[in-house]
Amino acid sequence: SMEPPGWAKPDQGEKKIEDLKIGLSVSTLNNPFFVSLKDGVVKEAEALGIEVKVVDAQDDSAKQINDVEDLIQQGVDVLLINPTDSAAISTAVQSANSIGIPVITLDRSADKGEVEALVASDNVKGGEMAAKYIVQQLGEGALVAELEGVPGASATRERGKGFHNIADEKLQVVAKQAADFDRTKGLTVMENIIQANPDIKAVFAHNDEMALGAIEAINSSGKEIMVIGFDGNDDALKAIEAGQLEATVAQQPDLIGQLAVKAGLDVVQGKKVEENIPAPLKLVTIEE
Amino acid sequence: MHITMQGIYKAFGTNQVLTGVDFELKEGEVHALMGENGAGKSTMMNVLTGLHSLDQGKIFVDGKEMYFKNPKEAEQAGITFIHQELNIWPEMSVLDNMFIGKEPKKAFGLVDSAKMKSLAQEQFARLDVSLPLDKEAGSCSVGEQQMIEIAKALLTKAKVIIMDEPTAALTEREIQKLFEVIASLKKEGVSIVYISHRMEEIFAICDRITVMRDGKTVDTKAIPETNFEEVVRKMVGRELTDRFPKRDSKPGETVFEVKNLTGKAFRDVSFSVRSGEIVGVSGLMGAGRTEIMRGIFGLDPIASGEVLLNGKKVTIKNANQAVHLGIGFITEDRKDEGLVLDFSIKDNIALPSLYSFAPKGLIQEKAEKDFVDMLIKRLTVKTESAETRVGDLSGGNQQKVVIAKWIGIGPKELILDEPTRGVDVGAKREIYQLMNELTNRGVAIIMVSSELPEVLGMSDRILVVHEGKIAGELPQETATQENIMTLATGGQ
Amino acid sequence: MKANSEVLQTSKGNLLQSVTQKLGPFLGLLILVVFVSVMNPSFLEPLNILNLLRQVSINALIAFGMTFVILTGGIDLSVGAILALSSALTAGMIVSGFDPMLAILIGCLLGAIFGAVNGLLITKGKMAPFIATLATMTLFRGLTLVYTEGNPITGLGDNILFQLFGRGYFLGIPVPAVTMIVTFIVLYVLLHKTPFGRQTYAIGGNEKAALISGIKVPRVKVLIYSLSGFLAALSGAILTSRLNSAQPTAGASYELDAIAAVVLGGTSLSGGKGRIFGTMIGVLIIGVLNNGLNLLGVSSFYQQVVKGIVIIIAVLLDRKKSA
Amino acid sequence: MKANSEVLQTSKGNLLQSVTQKLGPFLGLLILVVFVSVMNPSFLEPLNILNLLRQVSINALIAFGMTFVILTGGIDLSVGAILALSSALTAGMIVSGFDPMLAILIGCLLGAIFGAVNGLLITKGKMAPFIATLATMTLFRGLTLVYTEGNPITGLGDNILFQLFGRGYFLGIPVPAVTMIVTFIVLYVLLHKTPFGRQTYAIGGNEKAALISGIKVPRVKVLIYSLSGFLAALSGAILTSRLNSAQPTAGASYELDAIAAVVLGGTSLSGGKGRIFGTMIGVLIIGVLNNGLNLLGVSSFYQQVVKGIVIIIAVLLDRKKSA
Ligand SMILES: Nc1ncnc2c1ncn2[C@@H]1O[C@H](COP(=O)(O)OP(=O)(O)OP(=O)(O)O)[C@@H](O)[C@H]1O
Numbered sequence A: 001s002m003e004p005p006g007w008a009k010p011d012q013g014e015k016k017i018e019d020l021k022i023g024l025s026v027s028t029l030n031n032p033f034f035v036s037l038k039d040g041v042v043k044e045a046e047a048l049g050i051e052v053k054v055v056d057a058q059d060d061s062a063k064q065i066n067d068v069e070d071l072i073q074q075g076v077d078v079l080l081i082n083p084t085d086s087a088a089i090s091t092a093v094q095s096a097n098s099i100g101i102p103v104i105t106l107d108r109s110a111d112k113g114e115v116e117a118l119v120a121s122d123n124v125k126g127g128e129m130a131a132k133y134i135v136q137q138l139g140e141g142a143l144v145a146e147l148e149g150v151p152g153a154s155a156t157r158e159r160g161k162g163f164h165n166i167a168d169e170k171l172q173v174v175a176k177q178a179a180d181f182d183r184t185k186g187l188t189v190m191e192n193i194i195q196a197n198p199d200i201k202a203v204f205a206h207n208d209e210m211a212l213g214a215i216e217a218i219n220s221s222g223k224e225i226m227v228i229g230f231d232g233n234d235d236a237l238k239a240i241e242a243g244q245l246e247a248t249v250a251q252q253p254d255l256i257g258q259l260a261v262k263a264g265l266d267v268v269q270g271k272k273v274e275e276n277i278p279a280p281l282k283l284v285t286i287e288e
Numbered sequence B: 001m002h003i004t005m006q007g008i009y010k011a012f013g014t015n016q017v018l019t020g021v022d023f024e025l026k027e028g029e030v031h032a033l034m035g036e037n038g039a040g041k042s043t044m045m046n047v048l049t050g051l052h053s054l055d056q057g058k059i060f061v062d063g064k065e066m067y068f069k070n071p072k073e074a075e076q077a078g079i080t081f082i083h084q085e086l087n088i089w090p091e092m093s094v095l096d097n098m099f100i101g102k103e104p105k106k107a108f109g110l111v112d113s114a115k116m117k118s119l120a121q122e123q124f125a126r127l128d129v130s131l132p133l134d135k136e137a138g139s140c141s142v143g144e145q146q147m148i149e150i151a152k153a154l155l156t157k158a159k160v161i162i163m164d165e166p167t168a169a170l171t172e173r174e175i176q177k178l179f180e181v182i183a184s185l186k187k188e189g190v191s192i193v194y195i196s197h198r199m200e201e202i203f204a205i206c207d208r209i210t211v212m213r214d215g216k217t218v219d220t221k222a223i224p225e226t227n228f229e230e231v232v233r234k235m236v237g238r239e240l241t242d243r244f245p246k247r248d249s250k251p252g253e254t255v256f257e258v259k260n261l262t263g264k265a266f267r268d269v270s271f272s273v274r275s276g277e278i279v280g281v282s283g284l285m286g287a288g289r290t291e292i293m294r295g296i297f298g299l300d301p302i303a304s305g306e307v308l309l310n311g312k313k314v315t316i317k318n319a320n321q322a323v324h325l326g327i328g329f330i331t332e333d334r335k336d337e338g339l340v341l342d343f344s345i346k347d348n349i350a351l352p353s354l355y356s357f358a359p360k361g362l363i364q365e366k367a368e369k370d371f372v373d374m375l376i377k378r379l380t381v382k383t384e385s386a387e388t389r390v391g392d393l394s395g396g397n398q399q400k401v402v403i404a405k406w407i408g409i410g411p412k413e414l415i416l417d418e419p420t421r422g423v424d425v426g427a428k429r430e431i432y433q434l435m436n437e438l439t440n441r442g443v444a445i446i447m448v449s450s451e452l453p454e455v456l457g458m459s460d461r462i463l464v465v466h467e468g469k470i471a472g473e474l475p476q477e478t479a480t481q482e483n484i485m486t487l488a489t490g491g492q
Numbered sequence C, D: 001m002k003a004n005s006e007v008l009q010t011s012k013g014n015l016l017q018s019v020t021q022k023l024g025p026f027l028g029l030l031i032l033v034v035f036v037s038v039m040n041p042s043f044l045e046p047l048n049i050l051n052l053l054r055q056v057s058i059n060a061l062i063a064f065g066m067t068f069v070i071l072t073g074g075i076d077l078s079v080g081a082i083l084a085l086s087s088a089l090t091a092g093m094i095v096s097g098f099d100p101m102l103a104i105l106i107g108c109l110l111g112a113i114f115g116a117v118n119g120l121l122i123t124k125g126k127m128a129p130f131i132a133t134l135a136t137m138t139l140f141r142g143l144t145l146v147y148t149e150g151n152p153i154t155g156l157g158d159n160i161l162f163q164l165f166g167r168g169y170f171l172g173i174p175v176p177a178v179t180m181i182v183t184f185i186v187l188y189v190l191l192h193k194t195p196f197g198r199q200t201y202a203i204g205g206n207e208k209a210a211l212i213s214g215i216k217v218p219r220v221k222v223l224i225y226s227l228s229g230f231l232a233a234l235s236g237a238i239l240t241s242r243l244n245s246a247q248p249t250a251g252a253s254y255e256l257d258a259i260a261a262v263v264l265g266g267t268s269l270s271g272g273k274g275r276i277f278g279t280m281i282g283v284l285i286i287g288v289l290n291n292g293l294n295l296l297g298v299s300s301f302y303q304q305v306v307k308g309i310v311i312i313i314a315v316l317l318d319r320k321k322s323a
């Protein structure tokens, strides 16, 4: 059977709003972006006087499923899930569904199962924004490089997809290497890319960490290469101010968190919520 | 230096090993220490040199009460211990082996290699050893390794040298050289504790003898005042009539034959063994006897030549094939190659014949246990149960377990490489008896041994190996120490 | 050659030691369970126990294979990568129309073949197990990425048997837990009641002696690494069903959890000594720790700190004395 | 106890073997360099060589320490975690106003202390090095996350010495490369010309004999693990300067790269055998591989495949025969 045996199911009593418990499963907390996302949830919940349980999947899909089970075990009333992977989270969503706990996903969607709402910025669109900006600044046909995130990660796929939607037609992507969302790797990989392709004019990094690493490499090579990052974290914003980073596609992770808590509360109180709750993305450059 | 040990007690866990031994070593004497395997000889010396702490008792050095915290302290005070178990670093050069932990230093704390070389050469010259100093110690034969250890000990300029079975792996020539060195050390006032299971040696070089049994001192006597029989009686606590039991088996058909076998360390080796026969193989240290046996058993590659079993040509490419053909190999180093020390006696004995207890895939434990118990009884292994860890047995009993393991396969042919190395007189005799029993039942035995009396006492025929070739064959009746040595050293 | 100073001393109180050695890991588990359930009684709720069993099953299967490997004195760092690769290949077969259960079977056999590659590198190639499996780990991970192009493989259809395999219940017990228990029983018999098991111990205890006793050491080793690969692939199949997709990065650092479980279970990393029952306990210790720390709401940062400390304490209590 | 069947046989052609054993890794490096430069001549450009040297310096420093550890027959899985923790602590000190160079010094000493913890667990606690450092790896990683709360530490000011430390040039050579070379020379002398170095080999070759020969085995081991921790922290400081920030996840799986470098350099994982010069070659092989594959534009998926295969081939060529 696909259902847990009857004797093992927890009994679901009615609860008052003050006693609500939110469960948050984050894909990883080793990354400032998701730390802000978590902080957004926690702050909003605190403001509303609701208890939050946070678990961290450390980027492991299997662990995340276990985490979700553990949250259900603790009797949470609504689940906020920031999936490590849209496909892999499906079964966890389904098991929450089967017990009747509403699910809201953050930043990434779930392929299957009933999700009340997805609160996310659109990564594909963000990738497109970055490519468009390069075209706008350097003209069509400019030589560019791309620093990819962890191979296979959804952010890598989506941002890359968006970027290539535009870049494949209007730019020349001469180098494309994975730097695993990691600043150190961004640095060494960029050094090597510059060595192999001395003529590139711009580089798009799938996150700010790699972008910041790339900047260190570019600085020591003495070349003029425009760097565009993604996320808009504090370091990146500082680097833009300092004129080192050209631009970043800024997300607002804390806002994603806040919106998710609100949506969750609405769902529990029986209100209707939008299926897609967009968190605004914006391209931050030195002008802004 | 003058050392007195009084009422020493030492237990390992629940195993009470020393129960009040007394021992006295005078300046400039060679003092023999004898006793059965497990009597506690090595342990007593380990207690003296600080490797083990003592539970009770007193130690006086030159009249002053003194306890060493570790072997290094003892060495600094002038007591050097050549351990029974060789302490070799196989991957390091001979030279490095000799100076670990006591490297001469030059400026800035750097090691002085030049000085090391000259010191080492000096000792090698004294021992008449011609080993290249940069050779990897692991590729030296056991005998060569033993000489390295002896040279290492001489380097320390000790006032007391403890030698724990130094000759177990040496052949006659090295032994003679060692005895000369011992004599000259004695003249310099160095005292020597000489532990050995070889009676001849004790009577040849020692001044006094202490016999131990079950962790106690039985007696200490001056050598001229005692004799062979008395020492044996005190050691084993009963009368032992003859050292080598009478052989009365009649050799039958040829069971085993090798023709023109050539390998890395030997050439053109041909010989045969008949059923019920013991063929002794003698030769100098490093002559290549072990290598020949390893080649036959499929452990080392054979370049050319053939092996025949019951007249039929067989190919043995690995030990598994050899075992299936009914050949057993008791290796010269039982701890390194013969036994799984962490296994019980039962598991060790059953190892080569496991599948015969598992006709349907699962091991039939009752059958296995009965079989093992039977072997333990027949070989009189001294143990409480078949479940005892083999590593906890004394050397002689370990050796019996190795033999039991091979008897278990029902062998047609047994190769014994140094079967009584480090085994006490009592156990030795039991092993000889076993060999006789086996040959009476038609097993063919090849016995490699460096102990000439043993070769002479037990073999029906003797092969002598010199530099990887069979230098000659002597029938038991005409063989003597002298003509074996002549062949072994390349003479005619 | 490797030996700790303690080899020179003897064990004090052999009996006491052997008792604590057998019960040590079990006691550790008990203390942990009592502690967690006192802090949060919902730990003991039936659903949580069932969840726990399902959660540990993946690590358990891998750790069972690792037990054999470690008993021979080896190590297998490639299990996580084999899990990912065979899971991707299995999913690929399902997507291209194979019967899911057949695909799982083929996937497991492929896992065994990958394991055999390790075994051959170690025996024929004479590579140290650590470095051989480190290299194949990189290799298999790379192949997984090449095959999946970095994307998860989804669209595995709705074959009910396949879904049950990772998510279903059999007689009220999660199917992965059933798989784990059945595998445990089979391997227990294999290890403790057959010549093959005895040979495994002998190789780890003294490889030279094992060889001279006529054991086909290379063959046994290749079989054992194949077993390890097979079990990694089996747990990969469970994971694929649980995630309803094959993840290219699945199984990252699972090897470390499996090794930790084996060692917590009292098996010596130097080989020749240990029991598969201990491994089961070790797996449960790690599982209870993960589950319990989540239930207690310990932040994930502190979870790692606690895990590190618990492993140290558990191993120290068990007084493992291998080098 | 551990031994491969080959130990039982004797070496064929001792001389040939000893030559290939000494030149083996070097030849591998040479082939790799020739191959990469033929495929992409820009590899040999001076700037790339300087880059390469700077890139390898971090792995080199860690691998130097790892060489000592492995020579004693141990292993240190915690180096990456020590790097991250000490780097975070160093950055924290700088942010709170310490002089950056003083902070680096203190950071390195803290690294040595973390290493000493490993050493003590292994000697006093009698834990197997693998499991002890696996546990402290988890522990130190957790502590890093707790301390940094998962965020990078930035705002390290603009002290010129500090910036030079990771990014500057000295006589035209990148400062990290200078640090690496100086460290190499010091450690070379330490390993090959002093009693301490010999004791390191002696412990790995036969620990029991080392103990009997009066070597203070526990002390030497603790010192060696401290050295490893110190060097991990030193490379952490270089990384902090290069990135102008401390990353909480810095150094992930650096231990594996370092171990691979040591083994590629011909050092045996069973201890007692190997040379630090070989490690330098091993580090360069891995560095050229990373750099070259990027230069050749090999996709990151295939990079892993290639890396795995190159490691296997290199080790097979070197015919490492340790278990
Ligand atoms: N480190 C140890 N731990 C436990 N038991 C030990 C240890 N060393 C020795 N023993 C036990 O102490 C007893 C005496 O051993 P010892 O080595 O002193 O005997 P021995 O007289 O030297 O014998 P042999 O002639 O075989 O060398 C044996 O029963 C042995 O098993």
Ligand SMILES: Nc1ncnc2c1ncn2[C@@H]1O[C@H](COP(=O)(O)OP(=O)(O)OP(=O)(O)O)[C@@H](O)[C@H]1O
Pocket (backbone or CB within 6 Å): B138, B139, B140, B141, B142, B143, B144, B169, B265, B283, B284, B285, B286, B287, B288, B289, B290, B291, B292, B332, B450, D007, D009, D010, D011
């Ligand atoms: N593992 C090894 N590697 C290289 N050479 C070896 C090895 N083992 C032995 N040798 C060499 O092979 C030769 C024959 O040694 P072997 O052990 O067969 O002699 P042996 O007659 O049995 O003498 P022993 O009484 O010392 O055992 C010696 O020169 C020895 O140095």
Ligand SMILES: [Mg+2]
Pocket (backbone or CB within 6 Å): B041, B042, B043, B084, B164
């Ligand atoms: Mg002894």
Ligand SMILES: [Mg+2]
Pocket (backbone or CB within 6 Å): B289, B290, B291, B332, B417
């Ligand atoms: Mg021999």
